[in-house]
Amino acid sequence: MLRKGFKMHLYPGMAQEYEMRHNMLWPEMKEMIHEHGGKNYSIFLDEETNVLYGYLEIESEEKWSKSADTSINRKWWDYMADIMETNEDNSPVSTDLMPVFHLD
Incomplete structure (x- = not known):
């Protein structure tokens, strides 16, 4: 299992x-995340900066990267584009974070 950390930006x-x-996350979106090897997914908000910090465990980078091309994921990106910073294809502007410490 691989651990991923990333950050995104929410509009004020x-x-x-x-x-x-997210509390009403579509069942199809949950299924897609699991089908592409994602689990233990959390997102945290720094209210002072509007920076979202995500944590996700995945089976493999290759399997997870294919989730971006699913129709349900594209639909979710379109749905979220009005409240956060996005790229031209409505994917969130996201920056991977470098792991520096882990303790089980």
């Missing part, structure tokens, strides 16, 4: 909306 004033949308 969108914290409640972001949380609400």
Whole structure:
């Protein structure tokens, strides 16, 4: 299992909306995440900076990278584009974080 950390940026004033949308995460999106080897997925918000910090465990980078090309993932990106920083294809602007410590 590989651990991934990343950060994204939420638009100011969108914290409640972001949380609400994720609390109602579509069943198809949950299935897709699991089918592509993702589990133990958490996202945290720094309210002072509107930076979102994500943590996810994946089976492999190759399997996980294919999740971006699923129709449900593209639909989710479109749904979230109005409340966070995105690229031209509506994928979130996301920066991988370098792991520096882990303790089981």
